[in-house]
Amino acid sequence: MQTVVSGIRPTGNLHLGNYFGALRNFIKMQQENDCYFFIADYHSLTTHPTPADLHGNVKSVLVDYLAAGLDPEKATLYLQSDVPETTELYLFLNMNAYKGELERVTSFKEKARIQPDNINAGLLTYPTLMAADIIIHKAHKVPVGKDQEQHLEMTRTFANRFNRLYNVDYFPEPEAYNFGEQLIKIPGLDGSTKMGKSEGEGNAIFLNDEPEVIRKKIMKAVTDSGPKTEGEPKSQAIENIFALMKALSAPETLDYFEAEYQACRIRYGDMKKQLADDAISFTGPFRERIKEISSNNAYLSKVVNMGKEKAQASASKTVREVREIIGFKKF
Numbered sequence: 353m354q355t356v357v358s359g360i361r362p363t364g365n366l367h368l369g370n371y372f373g374a375l376r377n378f379i380k381m382q383q384e385n386d387c388y389f390f391i392a393d394y395h396s397l398t399t400h401p402t403p404a405d406l407h408g409n410v411k412s413v414l415v416d417y418l419a420a421g422l423d424p425e426k427a428t429l430y431l432q433s434d435v436p437e438t439t440e441l442y443l444f445l446n447m448n449a450y451k452g453e454l455e456r457v458t459s460f461k462e463k464a465r466i467q468p469d470n471i472n473a474g475l476l477t478y479p480t481l482m483a484a485d486i487i488i489h490k491a492h493k494v495p496v497g498k499d500q501e502q503h504l505e506m507t508r509t510f511a512n513r514f515n516r517l518y519n520v521d522y523f524p525e526p527e528a529y530n531f532g533e534q535l536i537k538i539p540g541l542d543g544s545t546k547m548g549k550s551e552g553e554g555n556a557i558f559l560n561d562e563p564e565v566i567r568k569k570i571m572k573a574v575t576d577s578g579p580k581t582e583g584e585p586k587s588q589a590i591e592n593i594f595a596l597m598k599a600l601s602a603p604e605t606l607d608y609f610e611a612e613y614q615a616c617r618i619r620y621g622d623m624k625k626q627l628a629d630d631a632i633s634f635t636g637p638f639r640e641r642i643k644e645i646s647s648n649n650a651y652l653s654k655v656v657n658m659g660k661e662k663a664q665a666s667a668s669k670t671v672r673e674v675r676e677i678i679g680f681k682k683f
């Protein structure tokens with residue numbers, strides 16, 4: 353049995369890009385692995401959310417995770433801040449993380465560029481906190497996207513450095529878990545290649561969007577003036593509509609509109625109407641469960657406490673052993 357760890361920053365509700373990316377695969381992984389899925393609320397403090405936003409955003413992600421099918425009985429589903437052992441390991445790792453290497457991290461440079469007035473130490477040490485998240489459970493596998501590969505590489509560096517410094521073989525080297533073929537990339541509705549929250553209003557379809565909202569967003573999606581000659585390649589915006597249809601609609605529906613496109617007869621209005629219907633039915637069960645779960649505080653509290661207990665059991669064992677290795681002794 354492999355130990356898998358993954359974290360997600362709490363930035364509000366999840367969209368279809370999140371679902372077809374990681375989430376759908378997490379649901380499969382929880383069957384065969386010892387999975388720890390947590391909400392990285394400590395990490396989110398690097399951008400100074402207000403207290404009300406912080407709690408609301410954590411809750412949205414938790415509810416969406418549960419509604420999508422993460423099973424708190426199978427996987428360990430927890431809040432990062434419920435396991436303060438993580439911060440102790442983070443402190444230990446920071447003693448062996450160097451300013452130069454942290455400053456060279458791409459995500460740090462990018463964040464420093466975006467928020468020049470808030471280049472805080474938490475931002476600089478984001479990779480050591482992430483490494484602590486991962487190695488505190490002695491993870492073997494970390495399902496991460498391309499943008500997190502450098503962080504994972506640093507996790508390996510910090511884990512190996514610890515082992516070398518104390519001459520132990522304690523932390524395993526965590527590897528990236530690549531979903532490969534199973535990863536369906538969902539494009540945005542604005543003609544861009546990625547569905548994302550930060551890409552602007554209307555680009556993403558959220559799992560909790562109401563039917564009218566979904567219909568409005570899809571009907572507004574960017575298209576072009578249509579193919580003029582047979583075999584004309586599709587523009588990016590049209591590729592996107594087809595990609596969404598491939599993910600959400602029946603294969604016959606996709607085939608029908610593909611043929612219409614090839615014959616230069618396609619009416620994008622009709623296609624979008626169909627896509628809206630299919631997106632509304634696809635998200636229906638999510639919408640229902642999100643409503644149900646988000647109003648059930650007793651259930652949420654039970655889930656969070658269960659996760660906290662399981663994650664703490666694993667984390668406190670690691671921190672106890674690490675303290676021993678470092679040389680802390682009882683009098």
Ligand code: TRP
Binds near residue numbers: 360361392481486494
């Ligand atoms: N940095 C990750 C992101 O932005 C979130 C994260 C924090 C994470 N700790 C982690 C992911 C540990 C995997 C493992 O998406």
